[in-house]
Amino acid sequence: MKPxxxxxxxxxxIGAAHQRQGKPCQDASMSCSLGSAQQQLxxxxxxxxxxxxxxxxxxxxxxxxxxxxxxxxxxxxRQHPLKDQEQWLRQLQTELPEAIQQRWLDAVxxxxxxxxxxxxxxxxxxxxxxxxxxxxxxxxxxxxxxxxDWDLVSLEPGGEACLRSQETLEGGAxxxxxxxxxxxxxxxxxxxxxxQRFSAADAPAALVLSTDGIRKSCATDADFLQLSRELIALxxxxxxxxxxxxxxxxxxxxDVSVAIGIYQGATSARGRSALRRWLPPAVVLGLSxxxxxxxxxxxxxxxxxxxxxQVAELCQAPAQIDLSLSQRQGQFAxxxxxxxxxxxxxxxxxxxxxxxxIAATANGTSALEACTPLKQALNxxxxxxxxxxxxxxxxxxxxxxP
Amino acid sequence: xxxxxxxxxNRPLHFIYLCDCSGSMAAQGKMQALNQAIRQSLPGMAxxxxxxxxxxxxxxxxxxxxxxxxxxxxxxxxxQLKWRDLEAGGxxxxxxxxxxxxxxxxxxxxxxxxxxxxxxxxxxGQPTDDFDAGLSRLxxxxxxxxxxxxxxxxxxxxxxxxxxxxxxxxxxGGGKSPRRxxxxxxxxxxxxxxxxxxxxxxxxxxxxxxxxxxSGESGESGSNIPxxxxxxxxxxxxxxxxxxxx
Numbered sequence: 001m002k003p004x005x006x007x008x009x010x011x012x013x014i015g016a017a018h019q020r021q022g023k024p025c026q027d028a029s030m031s032c033s034l035g036s037a038q039q040q041l042x043x044x045x046x047x048x049x050x051x052x053x054x055x056x057x058x059x060x061x062x063x064x065x066x067x068x069x070x071x072x073x074x075x076x077x078r079q080h081p082l083k084d085q086e087q088w089l090r091q092l093q094t095e096l097p098e099a100i101q102q103r104w105l106d107a108v109x110x111x112x113x114x115x116x117x118x119x120x121x122x123x124x125x126x127x128x129x130x131x132x133x134x135x136x137x138x139x140x141x142x143x144x145x146x147x148x149d150w151d152l153v154s155l156e157p158g159g160e161a162c163l164r165s166q167e168t169l170e171g172g173a174x175x176x177x178x179x180x181x182x183x184x185x186x187x188x189x190x191x192x193x194x195x196q197r198f199s200a201a202d203a204p205a206a207l208v209l210s211t212d213g214i215r216k217s218c219a220t221d222a223d224f225l226q227l228s229r230e231l232i233a234l235x236x237x238x239x240x241x242x243x244x245x246x247x248x249x250x251x252x253x254x255d256v257s258v259a260i261g262i263y264q265g266a267t268s269a270r271g272r273s274a275l276r277r278w279l280p281p282a283v284v285l286g287l288s289x290x291x292x293x294x295x296x297x298x299x300x301x302x303x304x305x306x307x308x309x310q311v312a313e314l315c316q317a318p319a320q321i322d323l324s325l326s327q328r329q330g331q332f333a334x335x336x337x338x339x340x341x342x343x344x345x346x347x348x349x350x351x352x353x354x355x356x357x358i359a360a361t362a363n364g365t366s367a368l369e370a371c372t373p374l375k376q377a378l379n380x381x382x383x384x385x386x387x388x389x390x391x392x393x394x395x396x397x398x399x400x401x402p
Numbered sequence: 403x404x405x406x407x408x409x410x411x412n413r414p415l416h417f418i419y420l421c422d423c424s425g426s427m428a429a430q431g432k433m434q435a436l437n438q439a440i441r442q443s444l445p446g447m448a449x450x451x452x453x454x455x456x457x458x459x460x461x462x463x464x465x466x467x468x469x470x471x472x473x474x475x476x477x478x479x480x481x482q483l484k485w486r487d488l489e490a491g492g493x494x495x496x497x498x499x500x501x502x503x504x505x506x507x508x509x510x511x512x513x514x515x516x517x518x519x520x521x522x523x524x525x526x527g528q529p530t531d532d533f534d535a536g537l538s539r540l541x542x543x544x545x546x547x548x549x550x551x552x553x554x555x556x557x558x559x560x561x562x563x564x565x566x567x568x569x570x571x572x573x574x575g576g577g578k579s580p581r582r583x584x585x586x587x588x589x590x591x592x593x594x595x596x597x598x599x600x601x602x603x604x605x606x607x608x609x610x611x612x613x614x615x616x617s618g619e620s621g622e623s624g625s626n627i628p629x630x631x632x633x634x635x636x637x638x639x640x641x642x643x644x645x646x647x648x
Binding site (some may be wrong): 015016017048050051052054055126129131149169175176177178179181182212216217218219220221223226227230234242243246247250251252253254313328329330 | 404405407408409410411412413454456457510511514515518609610611612613614615627628
């Protein structure tokens with residue numbers, strides 16, 4: 001049986017900061033089914049206008065980018081059978097980028113002619129500058145391409161969240177990104193292009209495409225991956241919009257967009273996640289005891305401590321283990337310098353569960369009830385911290401008394 | 403809360419003063435003027451921070467004289483900051499100060515989601531230690547490369563060349579740009595520059611627009627963040643306002 005995908009969801013929400021400044025939302029997003037029953041794919045797209053005075057029409061640029069993506073993919077779909085995966089990889093690497101960029105340029109140039117503020121000024125695509133990420137999902141493969149600082153996360157059948165695509169710029173210049181308005185940046189598209197085959201057994205549960213405002217709203221990458229997992233539990237555009245408003249208000253203040261494709265076989269996981277979030281634990285327990293919702297609705301054990309929950313979360317998502325611990329290198333070092341600080345973390349595990357876990361394993365992981373990858377990673381990080389020469393803690397210079 | 407297991411967070415904006423506390427700063431009230439300028443700028447800075455809740459403005463300060471040390475070591479929310487006076491005395495270990503800041507800009511402790519930091523170097527003299535080594539150490543840190551780096555020269559004895567090296571290359575054609583050391587020759591001008599750095603620059607850095615990579619768009623500003631205009635009365639950083647005191 002071929003894997004099937006549910007109708008995708010998408011949503012863009014104006015950033016809290018843009019709203020305050022009276023600026024328009026410069027993000028755009030799209031999700032749709034294209035083609036016929038025999039030749040059907042789902043398209044996800046997100047675009048992020050650069051904002052700022054130099055890119056004063058980038059809200060239009062991002063909308064036109066999504067439209068151009070749709071038109072270019074539709075045209076390709078009419079010409080190439082989806083089963084020709086080599087052809088579609090080429091499409092993602094070179095053909096679609098060229099077609100999308102040309103369509104986008106034509107569209108923004110037409111728009112420029114209509115702009116009352118243009119006043120005969122020479123056309124520049126830069127004022128429409130934006131990023132664009134797109135994902136194509138078929139019954140046998142998914143692929144992505146695009147330009148700029150969008151992110152793509154896949155939710156694997158086991159529940160693990162994997163970052164599948166992100167922009168990596170040399171030098172890591174602050175807030176810099178590649179852009180659709182760069183005619184010479186086609187190589188940036190091909191660097192992001194990929195095509196992944198799958199079967200019913202190993203199809204991803206979901207694909208979450210987002211603009212950079214989402215990731216920048218999360219404290220760490222581990223939080224971003226967790227957020228991607230939680231986003232797929234939002235079952236309607238209304239819920240998604242409410243969630244995105246929360247993200248931008250509590251986070252970066254930037255415009256935020258997501259487009260989500262969910263594999264039909266993952267319906268149960270999505271429903272389970274939503275139920276676990278909205279039902280009180282007692283109800284979930286009761287339902288579970290009655291066996292009414294089947295094997296997949298396991299109750300969240302209410303007796304788990306914050307530290308145990310942290311262990312469970314990491315063991316359920318092994319890819320997050322090293323990511324999470326790597327961000328705490330300073331904490332490992334600090335606990336070696338000040339072993340007494342461990343007790344404070346252990347005493348209040350709800351404040352910093354990962355810190356409490358690290359502190360609790362300062363003398364080894366043999367007493368820890370956890371999966372082997374987590375124990376091994378903790379041991380490795382402690383070992384690395386011990387090899388690093390201890391630096392005395394910095395203390396503020398006490399000023400001389402006046 | 404829709405996402406109970408996710409830590410959503412505004413983005414920290416680290417603002418670091420590097421203050422020359424050499425003996426010459428004691429002359430002609432320079433040290434007093436600097437303390438006063440920073441203290442007076444704090445309410446405006448806090449106001450800008452309040453207007454941009456998506457950024458968490460955290461202030462630190464390094465003092466350098468015979469050596470360099472943190473005067474304000476903890477990244478302190480500007481709203482909670484009480485400025486303790488700096489005192490002058492000693493030589494000018496500017497290179498050591500840069501090394502100290504370099505260590506603080508390592509990641510970690512720098513947060514991966516931080517906004518580009520703002521570094522403000524204020525000096526009235528010439529470095530007496532290995533400035534090049536300090537600058538080289540600083541600029542090895544990606545966060546230092548991303549930082550908005552400003553310099554204020556207090557008086558005509560300040561070494562404009564090293565301050566320019568700290569900021570980065572001078573924009574082509576010279577002219578009016580905050581990408582050159584700002585020259586303050588009296589307390590009023592100093593206060594205006596400090597006020598500008600702590601409000602206009604902080605405001606710009608709090609909500610940076612995306613920048614197209616490799617486009618050279620930073621242009622004259624040469625900065626990772628488009629720098630706001632200098633105060634209208636100080637359009638040319640070499641055009642000082644008020645009497646030449648220092």
